Amino acid sequence: MKGAKGKGAAKKDSLKPVDDKKVGKRKAPAKAVGKSKAKAGKAAKDPNKPKRPPSAFFVFLEDFRKTFKKENPNVKAVSAVGKAGGEKWKSLSAAEKAPYEAKAAKRKTDYEKLMTAYNKKQESMVEDEESEKSKSEVDEESGQEGGDDEEDEEEEDDEEDDD
DNA sequence: AATCTGATTGTTCAC
DNA sequence: GTGAACAATCAGATT
Numbered sequence: 001m002k003g004a005k006g007k008g009a010a011k012k013d014s015l016k017p018v019d020d021k022k023v024g025k026r027k028a029p030a031k032a033v034g035k036s037k038a039k040a041g042k043a044a045k046d047p048n049k050p051k052r053p054p055s056a057f058f059v060f061l062e063d064f065r066k067t068f069k070k071e072n073p074n075v076k077a078v079s080a081v082g083k084a085g086g087e088k089w090k091s092l093s094a095a096e097k098a099p100y101e102a103k104a105a106k107r108k109t110d111y112e113k114l115m116t117a118y119n120k121k122q123e124s125m126v127e128d129e130e131s132e133k134s135k136s137e138v139d140e141e142s143g144q145e146g147g148d149d150e151e152d153e154e155e156e157d158d159e160e161d162d163d
Numbered sequence: 164a165a166t167c168t169g170a171t172t173g174t175t176c177a178c
Numbered sequence: 179g180t181g182a183a184c185a186a187t188c189a190g191a192t193t
Contacts, residue, residue, distance in 0.1 A: 052185045055173035065187070078187050082170035089172070108174080115175090
């Protein structure tokens with residue numbers, strides 16, 4: 001079977017979770033795609049590429065995974081949790097998703113900062129383009145780090161009434 | 164050995 | 179505005 005089954009998920013007959021979004025194929029550049037573990041060293045082209053913040057669904061999944069595995073220690077398939085999580089997620093009400101969304105929202109705020117830094121880097125990179133060898137990365141952060149900037153305040157906003 | 168896949172949804176980036 | 183890709187996970191599958 002040569003793996004790579006074009007669409008393993010699309011097997012719906014009685015259950016049709018999603019139309020046909022072909023989502024599994026994130027792309028195959030040639031090397032690791034998104035494994036979070038770029039230890040091999042060469043998977044990530046960018047030194048500090050900010051990983052996308054987990055969506056509310058992922059946040060929920062993190063918690064769900066624990067519960068799911070706890071009650072299903074035998075299940076070791078990621079797809080199992082994914083499916084179960086997906087169904088449960090849709091089963092949640094806006095109010096229940098609220099906390100997850102709130103967290104996701106914060107993640108996004110943080111991500112925005114990373115993006116700014118990342119963008120800045122890209123800008124510098126483009127300057128040299130092929131000369132990334134670097135040589136010149138002398139002061140990458142000459143004006144940073146000083147201990148002047150800090151921000152850490154959890155803002156919890158709650159105004160949800162919903163049904 | 165190391166990389167890749169599956170499966171979910173949401174978000175984010177690029178054009 | 180739309181599309182495409184990717185975020186975690188974990189163990190198997192593949193190269």
